Amino acid sequence: MKEFGYRRAADVTGALALLADEPEARFLGGGTNLVDLMKNGVERPALLVDVRELPLDRVEETPDGSLRIGATVTNSDLAAHPAVRRRYPALSQAVLAGASGQLRNMATVGGNLLQRTRCGYFTDLARPCNKRDPGSGCSALGGEHHNHAILGASDHCVATHPSDMGVALTAFDAVVSYETVDGPGEVPIADLYRPVGDTPHLETELPPGALITGVTLPPAPVAARSRYRKVRERASYAFAIGSVAAALDVHDGVVREARLAFGAVASRPWRARTAEHALTGAPADAETFAAAAEAELTAARPLPDNGYKVTLMRNLAVAVLTQLAEEAAR
Structure with a gap:
């Protein structure tokens, strides 16, 4: 693993500033995906900015009937929250289906949405992968692809997004909020992920350096x-x-x-x-x-x-x- 620096952010402004000062920095939530990718050499950040202690760890019902989920809420806490279980049971079920209890205790909502779309070739540094090395080719097309995409893929990448949580959030029109050094923004989850096209290494529409701060589920009586x-x-x-x-x-x-x-x-x-x-x-x-x-x-x-x-x-x-x-x- 490449040597890297580590800083713990106390607030959103500080986290954004730390990332802005180091072009090769990455935000660290639970680390259940990022750290694995660092171990096998796919990700090589110079600095990790730990955001786990930011005040973004609450699930709140808002006056307009929406449900606001902070980005550092753990998967375990999200699945167990009474409002989630009552109003959006499919979301609770999706989170519980997503991983082991140990991983759910560490993984965060923001990190779950930003885990890399990937297949086995993405983590195999000996094989071509357009997502890891743009323009090198897609090994899955002529290799092992039994669990790969059947919708919206291209000749450049046929990997599938691994999030269970994201599927339920997509069904219920969730909106993702983020902060940048230029101010806040939001994007519907349906528009968060870019089409594969010929640039599979570009996965989301988030601006450079953006930090996801939360997810909002609008009122949806049908979701009960x-x-x-x-x-x-x-x-x-x-x-x-x-x-x-x-x-x-x-x-x-x-x-x-x-x-x-x-x-x-x-x-x-x-x-x-x-x-x-x-x-x-x-x-x-x-x-x-x-x-x-x-x-x-x-x-x-x-x-x-x-x-x-x-x-x-x-x-x-x-x-x-x-x-x-x-x-x-x-």
């Missing part, structure tokens, strides 16, 4: 009846091979509102807006759910070894939506 389901290759904690965050409002057997997002299918959490449109105003039955999922997945462009994901995601969406519809009918 929501579920997150994750499929993985082993029962212990692992990245998803497919996941669904869904919420459904059903009245007299008809879908009045639907929220749907997919995970492990693209370089970012995938909001299934085509499926949502197909669901709204339609009968809340398995035929409708299957047709909506298939409409979303017509854009899929699987590789030779990951075509199974199309069937997996269709069946997973139908299963979660059916469960929600059955609960609504009770």
Whole structure:
């Protein structure tokens, strides 16, 4: 590991100043992704600015009915918070599905959203990777790619975003707040992650040196009846091979509102807006759910070894939506 400096920030202004003074500095939250990448030589910061002690560790209900989540709230605290469990159960379920208890106790909300979109070739310094070394090529295209993207990918990168939390936040229109030396800003999570295109090494729309300070979930009554389901290759904690965050409002057997997002299918959490449109105003039955999922997945462009994901995601969406519809009918 490259030798690096370490500074602990006491406030947001100080954290931004420390990063501005060192072009090769990085913010450090829980370190569950960054430190691993430093160990294998992918990340080589000259300075780590520890932001864990910044006053950004609260979950608060705001007067307008939104839920404000500080960037240094740990994953464990987020999943256990009564307002999250009551108002956005799919978010709590997604966080609990995301990692082991030890990792959840360390990982932060801001860090989770900024973990690198990656595959095994990203951390293999002996193999080409456009995300690690722009212009070098994508080893996954002709190599191992069974768990790679089927939506929104390009010939430059087919890695998938690993966040479970991000899938649920995407379904509920979360807004990410940040600070820079020039002042505050915010971006909807749907716009946070850049399309892959020919620059997969550029992952977010955050300005250089920006520090995520929090995430706001707007009021969404439909989210109170929501579920997150994750499929993985082993029962212990692992990245998803497919996941669904869904919420459904059903009245007299008809879908009045639907929220749907997919995970492990693209370089970012995938909001299934085509499926949502197909669901709204339609009968809340398995035929409708299957047709909506298939409409979303017509854009899929699987590789030779990951075509199974199309069937997996269709069946997973139908299963979660059916469960929600059955609960609504009770």
